[in-house]
Amino acid sequence: xxxxxxxxxxxxxxxxxxxxxxxxxxxxxxxxxxxxxxxxxxxxxxxxxxxxxxxxxxxxxxxxxxxxxxxxxxxxxxxxxxxxxxxxxxxxxxxxxxxxxxxxxxxxxxxxxxxxxxxxxxxxxxxxxxxxxxxxxxxxxxxxxxxxxxxxxxxxxxxxxxxxxxxxxxxxxxxxxxxxxxxxxxxxxxxxxxxxxxxxxxxxxxxxxxxxxxxxxxxxxxxxxxxxxxxxxxxxxxxxxxxxxxxxxxxxxxxxxxxxxxxxxxxxxxxxxx
Amino acid sequence: xxxxxxxxxxxxxxxxxxxxxxxxxxxxxxxxxxxxxxxxxxxxxxxxxxxxxxxxxxxxxxxxxxxxxxxxxxxxxxxxxxxxxxxxxxxxxxxxxxxxxxxxxxxxxxxxxxxxxxxxxxxxxxxxxxxxxxxxxxxxxxxxxxxxxxxxxxxxxxxxxxxxxxxxxxxxxxxxxxxxxxxxxxxxxxxxxxxxxxxxxxxxxxxxxxxxxxxxxxxxxxxxxxxxxxxxxxxxxxxxxxxxxxxxxxxx
Numbered sequence: 001x002x003x004x005x006x007x008x009x010x011x012x013x014x015x016x017x018x019x020x021x022x023x024x025x026x027x028x029x030x031x032x033x034x035x036x037x038x039x040x041x042x043x044x045x046x047x048x049x050x051x052x053x054x055x056x057x058x059x060x061x062x063x064x065x066x067x068x069x070x071x072x073x074x075x076x077x078x079x080x081x082x083x084x085x086x087x088x089x090x091x092x093x094x095x096x097x098x099x100x101x102x103x104x105x106x107x108x109x110x111x112x113x114x115x116x117x118x119x120x121x122x123x124x125x126x127x128x129x130x131x132x133x134x135x136x137x138x139x140x141x142x143x144x145x146x147x148x149x150x151x152x153x154x155x156x157x158x159x160x161x162x163x164x165x166x167x168x169x170x171x172x173x174x175x176x177x178x179x180x181x182x183x184x185x186x187x188x189x190x191x192x193x194x195x196x197x198x199x200x201x202x203x204x205x206x207x208x209x210x211x212x213x214x215x216x217x218x219x220x221x222x223x224x225x226x227x228x229x230x231x232x233x234x235x236x237x238x239x240x241x242x243x244x245x246x247x248x249x250x251x252x253x254x255x256x257x258x259x260x261x262x263x264x265x266x267x268x269x270x271x272x273x274x
Numbered sequence: 275x276x277x278x279x280x281x282x283x284x285x286x287x288x289x290x291x292x293x294x295x296x297x298x299x300x301x302x303x304x305x306x307x308x309x310x311x312x313x314x315x316x317x318x319x320x321x322x323x324x325x326x327x328x329x330x331x332x333x334x335x336x337x338x339x340x341x342x343x344x345x346x347x348x349x350x351x352x353x354x355x356x357x358x359x360x361x362x363x364x365x366x367x368x369x370x371x372x373x374x375x376x377x378x379x380x381x382x383x384x385x386x387x388x389x390x391x392x393x394x395x396x397x398x399x400x401x402x403x404x405x406x407x408x409x410x411x412x413x414x415x416x417x418x419x420x421x422x423x424x425x426x427x428x429x430x431x432x433x434x435x436x437x438x439x440x441x442x443x444x445x446x447x448x449x450x451x452x453x454x455x456x457x458x459x460x461x462x463x464x465x466x467x468x469x470x471x472x473x474x475x476x477x478x479x480x481x482x483x484x485x486x487x488x489x490x491x492x493x494x495x496x497x498x499x500x501x502x503x504x505x506x507x508x509x510x511x512x513x514x515x516x517x518x519x520x521x522x523x524x525x526x
Contacts, residue, residue, distance in 0.1 A: 157364060158371070160327065160364060160368065161432070163327065163357060164327060164362040164364070164436070165357065165358070165381065165382035165385065165435065165436070165439055166354050166356075166357035166359075167354070167357075167381075167385040168354050171385050175385055180371060
């Protein structure tokens, strides 16, 4: 019986991992053949011309994700702190928690349309800023809820220790509770980051995409997922290959940035720290 | 130097539960005062009222007067100021897990804005020596987390942390109840040395411990203080029948 259970568990594990591995192998196989220096340094070539790359889309994605993180991470962490520390048990905190959960389930295309109405229409144009706002709002619920969970996991005795030393509540919150919960909070931020990094739908109505160089915040900006979307739907083989390469680069960039943050934030951890 | 504590008709509640009823007593300076009694008798609540930790519980409420060194801690100064003057050691060792041994001891000063490295170094060394932990940890002060120490060492680290902010009073809420006998003996030795400089109030379940370390002992039962006298008197010739019953192990 025990044997059967472990066999089932192993089978299930393989079933879960298999699609991921298959996607990755396919991606590497089809993507690497089109990867060259031009891909990283050139902007897309006009239809019919050979070559061209996605330099503008890589930079554009970086700009969009930077904007999104700047908006989503501080707001998400602040909301999480409110939920776990200040608003515990209040009506408002229940409303906030429910809203965050609903926001998490809102289809990303709806988020794009909403930001179109809230930012693009008043500012009379698609812009990098609008794209960043759309992605940033999508990050908030994940960051807020993980921050809340992680703060609640910090033992009450640790908070009491800080208060007992004559440390003001806000200071104990920032320097003790949040710091103790930091590894988990960072994981939440990375999850949110990785999720929005691949989003296409909310960018269609906001960042719009751009075939040319632009890093201006109030102009339409290129993004890897958008570029992949456009190229994959095109009738040209050359563009299909570029779309594969773009997908591989997008995944690689996400993995690299998440690992980098992990490495940097866990570097200073002490022996025996839990 | 330690200061004396004057408590006048102190009452405390948890919600509607009247956990402390009309406590009045005088705790002299530079002595160890033990509080004994069965679980739930209010002795922990009592010490938590002495540094205003009781009110950090949303349903906690306090009335009455507590004067520490002549200062009314409920009206003359803020709760934060009170806790800086009156250190506390909790039942379970609670070092900050993400901090090194050094940072744990320095935390009280650092979190209140002190930055001078030389002063911090001095304070950390002095506090750890006071807490009889220096020799065991001096080589990995900044390398090891406070949480990597043994339970007894962690508790002495917490004592050092409390001493580093230079309090006048040290409250200890069953500081040895989670420790083995050897670590307990070390903590008790420590109390003897510490009362030269601090006034100590120690809550304990262990009557032998009260008899060993304290000059005075108070017996609590059901939220009331039944008897408060010299430890010798409480353990050899108590005035109240209930104290005698508790001491002799007839209940509790």
